[in-house]
Amino acid sequence: MSAIDLSLLDLGLAALLLVVNGAISLAFGLRLETSLAVAAVRMVVQLAAVGLVLKFVFAQSSPLWTLAIAVVMVAVAGWEVSQRQERRFAGRWWSYGLGNATLLLAGGLATLYAVVLVIGPEPWYAPRYVLPILGMVLGSTLTSVSLALQTLTEGAERERAAIEARLALGATRLEAFSDVLRRAMRMAVTPLVNQMSVAGIVTLPGMMTGQIVAGADPAEAAKYQIMIMLVLTGAAGLGALAAALGGALMLSDGRHRLRLDRLAFDRQGSR
Amino acid sequence: MLRIDNLRVPGLPALSFEVPAQECLAVEGPSGSGKTRLLRAIADLDPAEGYVTLEGVERREVPAPEWRRRVRYASAEPAWWARTAREHLAAAPKLDRLLSALGLDPALLDRPIAELSTGERQRLGLIRAVADEPRVLLLDEPTSALDPQAAALAEELIRFQMLAGRMVVLVSHDAQRVARLAHARLLLAGAARPGTAQSVAA
Numbered sequence: 001m002s003a004i005d006l007s008l009l010d011l012g013l014a015a016l017l018l019v020v021n022g023a024i025s026l027a028f029g030l031r032l033e034t035s036l037a038v039a040a041v042r043m044v045v046q047l048a049a050v051g052l053v054l055k056f057v058f059a060q061s062s063p064l065w066t067l068a069i070a071v072v073m074v075a076v077a078g079w080e081v082s083q084r085q086e087r088r089f090a091g092r093w094w095s096y097g098l099g100n101a102t103l104l105l106a107g108g109l110a111t112l113y114a115v116v117l118v119i120g121p122e123p124w125y126a127p128r129y130v131l132p133i134l135g136m137v138l139g140s141t142l143t144s145v146s147l148a149l150q151t152l153t154e155g156a157e158r159e160r161a162a163i164e165a166r167l168a169l170g171a172t173r174l175e176a177f178s179d180v181l182r183r184a185m186r187m188a189v190t191p192l193v194n195q196m197s198v199a200g201i202v203t204l205p206g207m208m209t210g211q212i213v214a215g216a217d218p219a220e221a222a223k224y225q226i227m228i229m230l231v232l233t234g235a236a237g238l239g240a241l242a243a244a245l246g247g248a249l250m251l252s253d254g255r256h257r258l259r260l261d262r263l264a265f266d267r268q269g270s271r
Numbered sequence: 272m273l274r275i276d277n278l279r280v281p282g283l284p285a286l287s288f289e290v291p292a293q294e295c296l297a298v299e300g301p302s303g304s305g306k307t308r309l310l311r312a313i314a315d316l317d318p319a320e321g322y323v324t325l326e327g328v329e330r331r332e333v334p335a336p337e338w339r340r341r342v343r344y345a346s347a348e349p350a351w352w353a354r355t356a357r358e359h360l361a362a363a364p365k366l367d368r369l370l371s372a373l374g375l376d377p378a379l380l381d382r383p384i385a386e387l388s389t390g391e392r393q394r395l396g397l398i399r400a401v402a403d404e405p406r407v408l409l410l411d412e413p414t415s416a417l418d419p420q421a422a423a424l425a426e427e428l429i430r431f432q433m434l435a436g437r438m439v440v441l442v443s444h445d446a447q448r449v450a451r452l453a454h455a456r457l458l459l460a461g462a463a464r465p466g467t468a469q470s471v472a473a
Binding site: 159170179257 | 314315316317318331334335336337339340343344345346348349350351352399400403
């Protein structure tokens with residue numbers, strides 16, 4: 001059994017719902033109609049492009065193409081992490097580099113582990129498995145890493161005096177940062193814990209829904225979803241640890257000094 | 272002997288001076304003249320060019336945490352990271368003696384820090400700074416929040432530290448206290464005048 005293919009007409013029918021939204025916006029003067037239209041067009045173009053690109057890459061089934069797409073995904077996710085920070089490491093490349101390195105480490109390891117060791121497709125780099133899982137892992141790890149960095153930089157500023165007091169008493173920089181580090185990692189992993197607790201009760205996760213609609217046995221789909229949730233949680237923990245440690249090292253120097261001067265508040269508020 | 276040689280703290284003229292063991296150097300100057308910055312640079316809490324040598328060892332020759340166990344900066348408003356003072360002082364020997372020297376009830380150790388008065392916190396901060404017996408004490412306004420009685424006890428404690436062979440660099444706005452404790456003084460004018468330690472007639 002497989003999914004019913006959607007025709008363009010079907011998509012057009014779905015788009016009618018957007019027209020309803022537009023009408024509501026006009027009727028109540030919400031002034032959302034332009035942004036709705038722009039967002040809808042973006043969504044259509046982006047998803048269609050992704051669909052075509054993936055179709056092409058799946059057809060090639062070449063390790064190089066898979067790697068190329070994976071690199072682009074990590075790069076974009078790393079950019080997103082650095083964009084989400086209110087306080088950036090002075091020199092935005094540091095911020096970008098830290099986000100990227102963390103995502104590459106945590107996302108890459110978790111994805112490889114899930115695909116190669118857990119699923120074990122043939123060949124192991126099969127893009128049909130690697131890319132969607134990498135996408136889910138990056139999307140989730142991105143949030144964890146952003147939360148970890150946000151909590152870390154906020155904590156370092158707020159608790160500057162306590163951190164410096166510990167340094168002045170002879171603590172190493174990681175000892176001085178320990179409370180802030182711990183809080184950053186907790187904050188980063190908590191959403192995953194919550195997500196696991198409600199999975200299947202409050203939410204039917206996206207991957208499982210997709211597989212069921214595509215005709216998979218719900219019990220099989222559940223197994224995949226369980227595997228994904230475990231991998232996502234593992235990646236979040238790893239990402240949070242790497243981001244918090246990396247961030248703490250960047251906010252201090254080799255002489256164990258607190259270097260908040262390396263933190264630039266993003267006043268332009270790009271988002 | 273603590274030797275400061277051509278230390279270039281940002282915003283201050285290059286500084287050179289010495290503090291022999293058992294002596295106190297008072298650093299004076301108006302607010303904003305860089306007294307705290309100087310103390311922090313000596314403790315290597317902020318980057319500064321130049322040399323700081325304690326008993327023949329330059330600060331870069333030892334790991335920074337070790338340097339700060341020998342050269343201790345104590346802020347005017349001590350910061351705390353745990354709930355009670357005891358958690359900050361767990362490893363301190365002679366704790367009881369230090370507490371009674373400053374007129375503090377040992378029961379304070381187990382009260383939440385947030386419930387203590389500013390003066391109690393300042394005295395506990397002073398105890399925390401001296402408890403592990405650093406060689407140099409960089410004291411930034413150690414008595415600013417104390418009543419005259421408590422301040423006199425704190426002054427006694429500082430004097431005792433000097434007798435025990437420590438070097439003290441003191442920032443204080445209390446001219447009489449400075450006159451009683453300091454063997455030399457360093458005036459930071461705030462302008463780009465060369466700062467040198469001047470001896471004071473005892």
